[in-house]
Amino acid sequence: MDRNTFTGLFLIMVILGAAVFFMKPSDADIKKEKERITADSLKKVGANQTVTPTATAASNALAKQDTTISTGPFGANLNGTEATSVLENQLLKLTFTNIGGKIKSVEVKDVKTYAGAPVVLFNGNNNKFGLNLNIDGKIVNTNNLYFTSTKNGNSMSMRANYSADKYIEFVYDLKDASNNVGFNVNLNGLNGVVQGNTVSINWETTLLQQEKSAAKEQEHAAPYYKYSEQNPDHLGIGKDEKVDLTEGKIEWFSFKQHFFSAVLIPQVPFEKGNLESKVSTEQGKVKWYGANMQLPFNQLASQSYAMKFYFGTNKFSTLKDQGQDIEKQVDMGYWPLKYINRWIVLPVFNFLESFNWGYGLIILVLTILLKLAMSPLTYKSYISMAKMRILKPEMDEIKAKVGDDNPTLLQQEYLKLYKKVGVNPLGGCLPMLLQLPFVMAFFFFFPNLFELRGESFLWMKDLSTYDDFIKFGFTIPFIGDHLSLMCVLMTISTLIYTYFNNQISGATGQMKYIGYIMPIIFLGVLNSYPSGLNYYYFLANMLTFAQQYLIRMMVNDEKIHAILQENKAKPQSEKKKSKFQARLDDYMRTQQQAKIQSKKK
Incomplete structure (x- = not known):
């Protein structure tokens, strides 16, 4: 390119830039044009139906939702504002959050920490709970979705919509004077959407210090689990550990600390899973627990899973009332000590x-x-x-x-x-x-x-x-x-x-x-x-x-x-030999024979 050509192109670009800048419409012109377009649209719609502000807002929201959903699974539930609600009875106070549709914190009533504060098992961002769903090759964790909550008496429903007739629903039910919380998972219309034949429940939480010494509390804290037709077992006490649970179906698992526990009990045992524990070095915290448990998923129909939580004390009799050997997570010692404690000392x-x-x-x-x-x-x-x-x-x-x-x-x-x-x-x-x-x-x-x-x-x-x-x-x-x-x-x-x-x-x-x-x-x-x-x-x-x-x-x-x-x-001849005396005679004869043999050599 010669010098004259370059100069001509440069002048053309300057002229075009100046034209765009000086011919740009003012803000007032833009506002008038928007008002004109809106008036024309309302006239066209008015020929067929009457449009109210509410209907317009709903249409805009639906259009926004459809646009967001088209960008990915549960796209409309990725953004929102946190809102909390509470269920409580004489024994428990449960705080729910619409983020993840989960229990945000659990307070056990009528007991205090050693410092005199309310006993809160877990709280806030230290607690994560949700389903891991494989959708379009991507793992969607419901802990990150914004749910719509509906409270009905002492029941709480949390729902996240995939579309109008496809949704995830968590239903919590707190009975009167009970440490149990009914928990139902409904995957409505998601067969064909969720890939694979299993879904996974993910639960992570940090235990908060309740007792005088965090170090002693750590010595009595561990995740417990129970295979079908086996005794409960647990992870190591004083070390970080992760265990794959693949030896059978899992009837329940618990996040146990010294005197309190959070237990998840499915009506149908988990297929398999893993548990993890890490000792915390932060002040006021005891340990971090993580669990991933798999449930069977049927691609031919909507799925529902019935479970229950236990939140409360590790009092032996209270845990025994739950059934399924949950009371065995109270350490009564090794054999035969645990039998002495359970069948003699405790009664x-x-x-x-x-x-x-x-x-x-x-x-x-x-x-x-x-x-x-x-x-x-x-x-x-x-x-x-x-x-x-x-x-x-x-x-x-x-x-x-x-x-x-x-x-x-x-x-x-x-x-x-x-x-x-x-x-x-x-x-x-x-x-x-x-x-x-x-x-x-x-x-x-x-x-x-x-x-x-x-x-x-x-x-x-x-x-x-x-x-x-x-x-x-x-x-x-x-x-x-x-x-x-x-x-x-x-x-x-x-x-x-x-x-x-x-x-x-x-x-x-x-x-x-x-x-x-x-x-x-x-x-x-x-x-x-x-x-x-x-x-x-x-x-x-x-x-x-x-x-x-x-x-x-x-x-x-x-x-x-x-x-x-x-x-x-x-x-x-008059002395009746005891077993000890008989063994003593045998010992002395053996010693005497050994002495004779040594002399012969």
């Missing part, structure tokens, strides 16, 4: 609770009843330890003769003495081992007992958590940032019990000092455990003192010594 506790006593008194009476039931074993253990104590002088004589150079021979001589006097050296340990499962069962029972939550006794404001009688203001390794007075009293009583137990058994050497180490370890372990648990262990120690004092008043050491000497003097 006795519930019986005592029916008298409307304070829980401090109930724990006291429960401990007394347990000690009375175990008193035969305690008596037998005391007698066995007393026999060993009375034999100690003779054992010292044997040790002086044999010396410490040959421990095998020394042990053989001890066994001969036990055989002669008819003493089982394990007789004091076995009764204590039989009592140990009951002692350990309470280690799970009290920390998971909802009834103790918020109940005070003496200086302990809440028996379901620790009493920080002394607050350090800083953290001490192994102890923490506080010192529990009841835990200290429990530790002192255990040390005293160990001292008197050593006096009875005549323990010496390392065994004498091991008993003093364990209570110190328990001080660090139990310092952050519920004061109700430490109160029980303290009472158990004090009642054991009383039992041993009474037994000591009843038992005469001189009589026991005379019986042992009498047994020692009896011919071997």
Whole structure:
């Protein structure tokens, strides 16, 4: 292009630009033209029908909706303004939002957090709930749609239209004085629109802190689930975890925290799904849970899914009323501890609770009843330890003769003495081992007992958590940032019990000092455990003192010594062998044969 051509084209562009700018109509001209077009349109319509402002608005809205729908699935429901509504009864207050047509927050009435605020299980943007639908190859999550809500008494209907006769509807029904919320999903006319043979329910929420210690609350929080014809199971407690649930149909799943749960129970079990849990590090939050569950979808007809929510406490009896083993998410311990707690301890506790006593008194009476039931074993253990104590002088004589150079021979001589006097050296340990499962069962029972939550006794404001009688203001390794007075009293009583137990058994050497180490370890372990648990262990120690004092008043050491000497003097043929003595004879014969074989070599 030469210079003259370029100059000509440039001048033409300048002229065209100036013409457009100066010949542009004014705002007044544009307004007049719009009014003229509207008047002409109304005249044309008036020849056929009368047009009202309402009809015009409706027509414009429908035209807008049709245009939006044509741009994508549920296009008319992608924008809007949030609106909330409430359903409540004596036990629950549910706040709904039209965004996602879901329950925005759940407040459990008649209970408070440790700080005295209302118990809100989840709230706001921390809670996501909806269906994942495959439409035209794209996943549409109803959590992002704006629904139209209709309230009728204590029922709430949420609807999102795909078209005039095709829609998604969530129907919630809150019964009077109930922790259950009926939940029905209606997919009307969406067969042929939704692709595939399954739809997925997605639920994500963040647990809010309800108790005194978020760290302890995390130790008792986990998503639970139940396969058909199996016992409930759960994800890991102290770590992030995701589990695919593909081993069977899923009867229910729950977002469980320490003393409260949100459970979703379908009428027809979920086909499969996955659960995920993440430990939260944010203040005031415990854990994040996520669930995706699949439901079958029939392409030949409209679909409806009936379900129900449970929102409420983890009180064992309340969960049991829900059926389907939901109460088993209350941790009663491992086998056989859970059977002891469920079939012995819990029924006795519930019986005592029916008298409307304070829980401090109930724990006291429960401990007394347990000690009375175990008193035969305690008596037998005391007698066995007393026999060993009375034999100690003779054992010292044997040790002086044999010396410490040959421990095998020394042990053989001890066994001969036990055989002669008819003493089982394990007789004091076995009764204590039989009592140990009951002692350990309470280690799970009290920390998971909802009834103790918020109940005070003496200086302990809440028996379901620790009493920080002394607050350090800083953290001490192994102890923490506080010192529990009841835990200290429990530790002192255990040390005293160990001292008197050593006096009875005549323990010496390392065994004498091991008993003093364990209570110190328990001080660090139990310092952050519920004061109700430490109160029980303290009472158990004090009642054991009383039992041993009474037994000591009843038992005469001189009589026991005379019986042992009498047994020692009896011919071997007159002595009826016990199972222990039979095993003792076998052991001694084996040792003797081994000794002979070693000499031959």
